[in-house]
Amino acid sequence: MHNHPEPLDLLAAYVDSALDAATQATVAAHVADCTSCQADIAAQQAVKRLLAPATAPLTVPGGLAGRVRGQVYGSVLRPVATRPRLALPRLPNLRGWFAMPALAALLLLLMVSMSVAQVGPFAPSPVAAALAMSIQDHLMCEHLDQIPHGIPGDMPAVSAKLSALLGMPVAMPAHVPSGYQFKGGHEVDLGTVNSGHLMWMAGPTMLSLYQAHDPGGDPPSGWRSTTHNSRTYWLGPAGAEQALFWRADGRLFLLAGTLSQADLLDLATSVHP
Amino acid sequence: MPAWHTDREKQTLFEEAALVHLSGLYYAALRLTGQPADAEDLLQDTYLRAYAAFDRFTPGTNARAWLYRIMHNLFLNNVGRAETRRTQSFSATPPATLAAVADPGAPDPAAGVEAMLDPRLSAALAALPADFRSAVVAVDVSGFSYDEAATILGCPVGTVRSRLYRARHLLRTALTEGYHSAREGGPADA
Numbered sequence: 001m002h003n004h005p006e007p008l009d010l011l012a013a014y015v016d017s018a019l020d021a022a023t024q025a026t027v028a029a030h031v032a033d034c035t036s037c038q039a040d041i042a043a044q045q046a047v048k049r050l051l052a053p054a055t056a057p058l059t060v061p062g063g064l065a066g067r068v069r070g071q072v073y074g075s076v077l078r079p080v081a082t083r084p085r086l087a088l089p090r091l092p093n094l095r096g097w098f099a100m101p102a103l104a105a106l107l108l109l110l111m112v113s114m115s116v117a118q119v120g121p122f123a124p125s126p127v128a129a130a131l132a133m134s135i136q137d138h139l140m141c142e143h144l145d146q147i148p149h150g151i152p153g154d155m156p157a158v159s160a161k162l163s164a165l166l167g168m169p170v171a172m173p174a175h176v177p178s179g180y181q182f183k184g185g186h187e188v189d190l191g192t193v194n195s196g197h198l199m200w201m202a203g204p205t206m207l208s209l210y211q212a213h214d215p216g217g218d219p220p221s222g223w224r225s226t227t228h229n230s231r232t233y234w235l236g237p238a239g240a241e242q243a244l245f246w247r248a249d250g251r252l253f254l255l256a257g258t259l260s261q262a263d264l265l266d267l268a269t270s271v272h273p
Numbered sequence: 274m275p276a277w278h279t280d281r282e283k284q285t286l287f288e289e290a291a292l293v294h295l296s297g298l299y300y301a302a303l304r305l306t307g308q309p310a311d312a313e314d315l316l317q318d319t320y321l322r323a324y325a326a327f328d329r330f331t332p333g334t335n336a337r338a339w340l341y342r343i344m345h346n347l348f349l350n351n352v353g354r355a356e357t358r359r360t361q362s363f364s365a366t367p368p369a370t371l372a373a374v375a376d377p378g379a380p381d382p383a384a385g386v387e388a389m390l391d392p393r394l395s396a397a398l399a400a401l402p403a404d405f406r407s408a409v410v411a412v413d414v415s416g417f418s419y420d421e422a423a424t425i426l427g428c429p430v431g432t433v434r435s436r437l438y439r440a441r442h443l444l445r446t447a448l449t450e451g452y453h454s455a456r457e458g459g460p461a462d463a
Binding site for chain 1: 292317442
């Protein structure tokens, strides 16, 4: 008959390999032929396994990060995270070469707002609202050299950070048009969901890819659908800035940039071949 | 002397040090409180405290452990109030609606959250004394070492070990109730 390890809670530390080597060996020698301790260890391990988080990225409720930011920053300072952030008085301060894209972008924004407003007294569908806010964010980023909550780094690092923040895998295009350089990303509060924004730049021109848990609802009116490789894509109203969105695996994707619709479609199919 | 000069710099540093731990903290908060609404309250309070105290945080040190320490402190300090509220709302809320509570705005219930709301496990955790629950959540849910857990819980390592052992023992007993007790009734020839 052997003496059980004293105190018995050494068995917890034994399961977690948290004992010094000598004690670990002493406990192991006793456990080898003590069925009662073996059962105890099995029970400790079973509970530990049951409580361990899944290996998949954790899912958090939509908009949680936005609500936290709203409360934390909103209580202390002028809100940075509050949307929409499009501040019209800023526009006259833009440098000359920004003026034309800025006007075109503003026009597109107004068109999107109008197409959302067409829904009348009813609230826009969640997906339409999310797209409108993503496009606002894209337009704002193009006009500001400083990105709010920016995540610098290379694509894998930014993708990993955004995946953790959003609680979902972040998809990447296999290629982008020549001349575009990856600049980083940030998390965008779209009201009901948070979206990850990846950005590329070619000179002053920005290319944006937004992805979020799909908030559901009908596509905005004014967007026209096209099918490619049996997936449906919706193209935004024509303008200097083009926008394209699609849905895959319960997620919502939006590309926006100064590219032809054909280029955007090509880019989209490189995210989801 | 804080490491920032403007509020924007402070926010950027806070994003990098603290906000990146949001999903892990939420997961632990859900295990501690057992309820999405209470978990979000605890998470909000934790981040508010952390932001207010951020000038006392040393950049480069373990931000994750620092945040969890704030959260576990808040949980243990408020546990009486939270327990009462949770008991009331739990009895008033059938388990089937909990996924909807977790995410009222989204059509697809978050699978991870739903799986965590296994009513048997939630009930077993809820029945643990708060300091036992805190220990098992810090080590088995959040994956902290015994030393880190001791810092987070503000107790000696030996106390972490004994709380953890007894918490797992009680959970196992609650989950296998009606079959055998975890200590005495194990497989005869295991």
